[in-house]
Amino acid sequence: MKNDQLINHPPEDASPPANPPAGVDNLRSGESAEAAGLPSPLPEGSAALSAHLERLAGRARDYVDAASSDNTRRACASDWKHFSGSCRRRGIAWLTPSPKVVGLYITACASGAAMPGGRPSSVSTIERRLSAIAWHYTWRGTPLDRKDRHIATVLPGICCDPGWISQNLTGQTRILRA
Numbered sequence: 576m577k578n579d580q581l582i583n584h585p586p587e588d589a590s591p592p593a594n595p596p597a598g599v600d601n602l603r604s605g606e607s608a609e610a611a612g613l614p615s616p617l618p619e620g621s622a623a624l625s626a627h628l629e630r631l632a633g634r635a636r637d638y639v640d641a642a643s644s645d646n647t648r649r650a651c652a653s654d655w656k657h658f659s660g661s662c663r664r665r666g667i668a669w670l671t672p673s674p675k676v677v678g679l680y681i682t683a684c685a686s687g688a689a690m691p692g693g694r695p696s697s698v699s700t701i702e703r704r705l706s707a708i709a710w711h712y713t714w715r716g717t718p719l720d721r722k723d724r725h726i727a728t729v730l731p732g733i734c735c736d737p738g739w740i741s742q743n744l745t746g747q748t749r750i751l752r753a
Contacts, residue, residue, distance in 0.1 A: 654707035661689045672712040674723035681705060681726070685733045698734050705730065 643651075658680055662669035667676055683689040684696040684704060696704070705721070712719040721727065 650703065651707040651710060654704040655711045657689070658704065658708050664691075672717050672719040674720055674725040677705070677708060677719060678723075678725035678729045680708075681733065682729055701730070701733060 658677075659669050661680060661683065662676065667679075669676060680689065681701050681704070684701050687693050687695040689696070705726070709719045709721055719726075
């Protein structure tokens with residue numbers, strides 16, 4: 576048996592099937608659809624259509640860029656790096672979304688244990704990191720369920736811990752517990 580037959584190529588001496596499957600062109604090598612008497616799959620003026628689609632694609636890219644600022648994208652990337660680095664150091668799988676892992680991560684952020692020698696994060700930082708993690712998983716096509724009990728019950732507990740964070744009148748956050 577020849578190697579090309581292993582890849583499901585027909586033998587060189589095989590004739591084409593009498594009734595080919597729908598959608599399969601029976602063009603000989605180098606023969607165009609027009610020369611074979613078949614209609615072109617592209618509408619007339621395909622160059623104009625192609626240029627139009629290119630302009631639309633450019634506009635879509637502009638809309639994607641306008642959806643968030645450079646600072647937001649930078650913060651999101653930094654928060655994802657913080658989360659994935661924390662998981663890597665602990666040997667925890669982080670590529671697929673796990674509400675348990677994310678719940679433990681935000682707990683570690685609140686206690687200062689997310690990074691070696693780290694300090695506790697403020698509630699707003701934890702919420703921003705959680706948003707970045709959820710966005711990143713959604714972008715990868717595997718959304719994170721923020722309503723899962725491992726996240727939905729831990730985050731309010733962090734927010735409501737009376738000895739944890741205090742905001743003064745100017746809006747600055749101050750950590751009361753070390």
